[in-house]
Amino acid sequence: xxxxxxxxxxxxATLFPERLDDYISPENPIRVIDAFVEKLDLEAIGFDxxxxxxxxxxxxxxxxxxxxxxxxxxxxxxxxRRLERExxxxxxxxxxxxxxxxxxxxIADFRKDNGKAIRQVxxxxxxxxxRLELFTQAxxxxxxxxxxxxxxxxxxxxxxxxxxxxxxxxxxxxxYLKLLDEADSGDQxxxxxxxxxxKAKLASLTxxxxxxxxxxxxxxxxxxxxxxxxxxxxxxxxxxxxxxLVGYNVQSAVDTENKLIVAHDVTNAxxxxxxxxxxxxxxxxxxxxxxxxxxxDRGYYSGAGINECYETGAKALxxxxxxxxxxxxxxxxxxxxxxxxxxDVYVCPANEVLKRRGVSVERGxxxxxxxxxxxxxxxxxxxxxxxxxRERRVRRREHDDLLESMEKELNETPxxxxxxxxxxxxPFGTIKTWMGRQHFLMKRLKNxxxxxxxxxxxxxxxxxxxxxxxxALIEVI
Numbered sequence: 001x002x003x004x005x006x007x008x009x010x011x012x013a014t015l016f017p018e019r020l021d022d023y024i025s026p027e028n029p030i031r032v033i034d035a036f037v038e039k040l041d042l043e044a045i046g047f048d049x050x051x052x053x054x055x056x057x058x059x060x061x062x063x064x065x066x067x068x069x070x071x072x073x074x075x076x077x078x079x080x081r082r083l084e085r086e087x088x089x090x091x092x093x094x095x096x097x098x099x100x101x102x103x104x105x106x107i108a109d110f111r112k113d114n115g116k117a118i119r120q121v122x123x124x125x126x127x128x129x130x131r132l133e134l135f136t137q138a139x140x141x142x143x144x145x146x147x148x149x150x151x152x153x154x155x156x157x158x159x160x161x162x163x164x165x166x167x168x169x170x171x172x173x174x175x176y177l178k179l180l181d182e183a184d185s186g187d188q189x190x191x192x193x194x195x196x197x198x199k200a201k202l203a204s205l206t207x208x209x210x211x212x213x214x215x216x217x218x219x220x221x222x223x224x225x226x227x228x229x230x231x232x233x234x235x236x237x238x239x240x241x242x243x244x245l246v247g248y249n250v251q252s253a254v255d256t257e258n259k260l261i262v263a264h265d266v267t268n269a270x271x272x273x274x275x276x277x278x279x280x281x282x283x284x285x286x287x288x289x290x291x292x293x294x295x296x297d298r299g300y301y302s303g304a305g306i307n308e309c310y311e312t313g314a315k316a317l318x319x320x321x322x323x324x325x326x327x328x329x330x331x332x333x334x335x336x337x338x339x340x341x342x343x344d345v346y347v348c349p350a351n352e353v354l355k356r357r358g359v360s361v362e363r364g365x366x367x368x369x370x371x372x373x374x375x376x377x378x379x380x381x382x383x384x385x386x387x388x389x390r391e392r393r394v395r396r397r398e399h400d401d402l403l404e405s406m407e408k409e410l411n412e413t414p415x416x417x418x419x420x421x422x423x424x425x426x427p428f429g430t431i432k433t434w435m436g437r438q439h440f441l442m443k444r445l446k447n448x449x450x451x452x453x454x455x456x457x458x459x460x461x462x463x464x465x466x467x468x469x470x471x472a473l474i475e476v477i
Contacts, residue, residue: 020099023091027470030096032461033070035477037063040124046117064097065110066121071096073458076434078441078451080108112442115450122453125460126286129260132476134467139293140253140262141423142279142300144272147432148439149234149247149448156236156246158226162216169209176202224270233445235268247439248448251275252456253283254424256295260463261427261456262286266449272299276316277308284312293317295420303399304365310402317410319417320403332386337394341401346370346394350382354394366398431455 024030040063043050047062071093072083084104087093111118129135180198219227228234234246249272253263263282269275276296284290290313301321309316324333337346337354346354354370361367370393377383377391386392410416432439434455442451465473 020095024095029074029465029470030071030092032465032470032473033067034096035474037067039477045120047114060100060102060106064100065102065107067096068107069111069454070457073454074461080104083107111450112447115446118450119453122457125457126262129464130287134258134260135255135262135287137257138287138289138291139256140283141256141295141420142253143297143424144249144251144275145428146237146239146245147247147250148245149231150440150443151228151230151234151246153246155229156226157215157219158236159219162212162219165212169205169212173202173205231443233268235270237270250452251279252424252427253279254427256419256423258467259423260460264452264456266452268445273302274305276300276305280309280314281312284314290314295416303397303403307399307402317406317416319410320407334394350380352376368396370394370396427459431459
């Protein structure tokens with residue numbers, strides 16, 4: 001061919017074959033994977049079969065399979081069958097695992113049997129980042145995102161779903177019973193089924209009804225009032241405005257300085273409301289520091305949870321969740337009443353005083369009630385804008401002092417929520433893109449946590465390589 005770059009002859013033999021190492025450039029990310037895994041104490045971390053038995057067929061060293069998985073998740077290859085194929089044709093993998101080619105069952109069993117150790121490897125890399133002083137600001141943004149599980153909506157039973165199934169079967173049974181009655185009366189008009197066919201269908205429907213009743217009984221007895229039949233640990237979750245999905249609620253804490261995932265967890269909690277304190281504790285453990293600042297959205301607003309964060313030494317900035325029924329009805333809400341801490345009273349918009357009247361305990365939280373006398377409210381010219389009851393009452397929870405000071409600080413840093421969104425949303429989008437349409441491939445919570453740890457490790461590896469460069473990171477490791 002003229003004036004084109006000429007290809008090499010496939011049949012041409014070479015006297016001195018090229019080394020496999022010649023195909024791997026010094027800046028190739030797989031050199032980081034190799035250096036990182038080789039420096040790990042796999043036995044101390046908890047991997048199985050680090051010390052092989054004297055007898056029996058030799059197995060693959062855990063470092064080989066760990067390198068294979070890290071490479072796979074770094075390159076969007078999560079399936080054990082795809083990893084098996086890649087090990088036979090991918091030059092980078094041939095270099096990384098020394099031309100070994102484990103079968104897919106060996107690869108899959110390694111991930112399933114070493115979940116706890118793999119999650120620890122993810123934490124080991126976060127520790128390297130901490131020693132590199134990549135978390136100097138000690139400020140993280142926390143958010144949760146819903147990830148699909150290996151369980152379709154059809155295989156998720158809830159109270160309403162079971163009611164629909166039972167109603168459907170009941171209607172079909174009634175239809176066939178009516179056809180049987182018509183056949184018994186000798187009315188053969190519009191008769192599409194014979195009597196034996198109808199009896200067989202009724203028997204099948206009766207059996208289906210029995211099974212549905214058993215499933216409904218199991219759903220009602222379940223603590224969450226739902227059962228996922230493919231992945232029992234997954235739950236039906238609301239995914240914002242995008243409808244419902246059966247999956248897991250993944251919590252992530254991302255450093256605001258270098259956008260690294262400091263800590264993460266996978267839960268099947270329906271909402272984020274009670275996840276602020278547990279995630280904050282994970283961050284404190286990863287950074288080995290309690291004095292941190294946590295940014296979170298309205299979904300985490302909980303007096304008890306925020307108070308728990310402050311008790312551990314962390315500072316939380318969470319915007320208030322406005323869900324006032326009075327405000328929705330066009331009435332004054334609690335924000336319109338000013339609390340006087342010295343006198344321990346509330347002052348209403350009409351400048352009347354609401355005195356402390358009683359204390360109660362709700363769900364372990366002390367609640368104090370304040371209200372004015374009936375005569376004061378009855379004669380007030382603002383009553384129509386204030387309450388439809390006899391008198392207006394304001395309730396103050398024991399954590400309200402903390403929440404008010406937090407709200408004041410949040411108002412003084414108006415860009416805090418912008419920083420939160422710019423920090424924590426991007427890693428979720430990146431990881432979901434890597435996962436593809438199906439998201440998680442494994443079943444059960446403990447296995448899904450392992451899978452998420454591999455994704456987080458791959459994300460952090462790629463991020464640090466972008467910050468420091470491959471050669472510098474290898475030198476540090």
